[in-house]
Amino acid sequence: MTKLKIAIQKSGRLNEDSLRLLKNCGISIDNGKGQLKASARNFPVEVLYLRNGDIPQYLRDGVVDVAILGENTLVEKGEDLEIIERLGFSKCRVSLAIPKEVKFNSLKDFEGKRIATSYPNTVKKFFKENGITADLHVINGSVEIAPNIGLADAICDIVSSGSTLFKNGLKEVVKMAESEAVLTSGPDLSSEKQEILDTIQFRIQSVLRGQNSKYILLNAPNDKIDSILELLPGMRSPTVLPLAQKGWSSIHTVVEGKRKFWDIIDGLKKRGAEGILVVPIEKMVL
The missing domain is CATH 3.40.190.10 (Periplasmic binding protein-like II)
Structure with missing residues (x-):
């Protein structure tokens, strides 16, 4: 069976964050203490634990296929290698x-x-x-x-x-x-390995999108709905459902971006929203 070889830093915060990301993508790595190579038991992936500074050359040589490493290392030793996904951690x-x-x-x-x-x-x-x-x-x-x-x-x-x-x-x-941590790829991947990478990248994007988003549920009087909807971005449009109490509705949507989140919540309160419930999202698949 074809396996995609992924390099990650052998120790430290970047190692821990990288393994956590793979776990959140549904990839279970069987590795013991001090082990330098480990296979996933439920996915065609093999993880190699390497010194961060050595990873760019291993990518060029084809020893590993892809890597999660610090962007600063890529700038220093691997400017010829392409960043295929920014991961948002280890900043x-x-x-x-x-x-x-x-x-x-x-x-x-x-x-x-x-x-x-x-x-x-x-x-x-x-x-x-x-x-x-x-x-x-x-x-x-x-x-x-x-x-x-x-x-x-x-x-x-x-x-x-x-x-x-x-x-x-x-x-x-x-x-x-x-x-920040980035996902990068070697210059020549077979079609089989590229297909595995595409699947992993899709899962990573779903995890990162979920981490950067909140699901919001709120109640609002019907005469305030239009004003409230002006504030609410959504994947397509917010969902509006009538409540048992006459003249009131429940509004559901997803808010992306941590920086503008509290501004939106403050604006909702001012426009008449009540019972605002904020729920974390584990993954968001588009």
């Missing part, structure tokens, strides 16, 4: 940081400085675009200590909460790029 940014006591004026402050980083290609490209010349020191591992031991004047690294920078006496001064 971070690639930033420049300096010691807290050092005053920062502008990007020009990095001219001629020593920069410690695990992302030399990203830094070189960014500095070239901005006309900055600097001395890069490539470090594989924790770069935050470099300024404290006199190895560098600043660092470039991925930043999530910023707590690691703070603990090491550093401050973030320039955000170079934003990153």
Whole structure:
């Protein structure tokens, strides 16, 4: 049987989030502690646990077919590889940081400085675009200590909460790029493997759509329905059902997008909606 080989990071938050996504897609992975390869018991998939930085080359070589990895790694080592789905988790940014006591004026402050980083290609490209010349020191591992031991004047690294920078006496001064987990594919997939990937991608899209949406049920007087419907987006249109109480109806719809959700709820209240019920959606299949 043809199996699709998926690479994910061998440990850490990206590993956990990737496995959770596959599980939510109905793919059960049988893996034990320390295992570097595992098969799904209910789907033609094999998972390989690899170092994040090695995955782009494994994709090019055909060792694995697809991968879930950080976009920052793809920018650094796999710009030739296509992003086929943005996954919305493991979000971070690639930033420049300096010691807290050092005053920062502008990007020009990095001219001629020593920069410690695990992302030399990203830094070189960014500095070239901005006309900055600097001395890069490539470090594989924790770069935050470099300024404290006199190895560098600043660092470039991925930043999530910023707590690691703070603990090491550093401050973030320039955000170079934003990153999230992405699904990417190798250059040549057989038709059989592409069909498996299409199925997985369809399931992923359904899971992500559900995570970013809420199902809303509310009651409203009939003379307020038109005003309320103006606020309610839906997959096609909201559902309106008469209630037992004369002159009232129940309205059902799906609201997508976390940023505008509370604005919509506030607007519904102002326009006469009552008994608003918000229900999470596990998956949304279109």
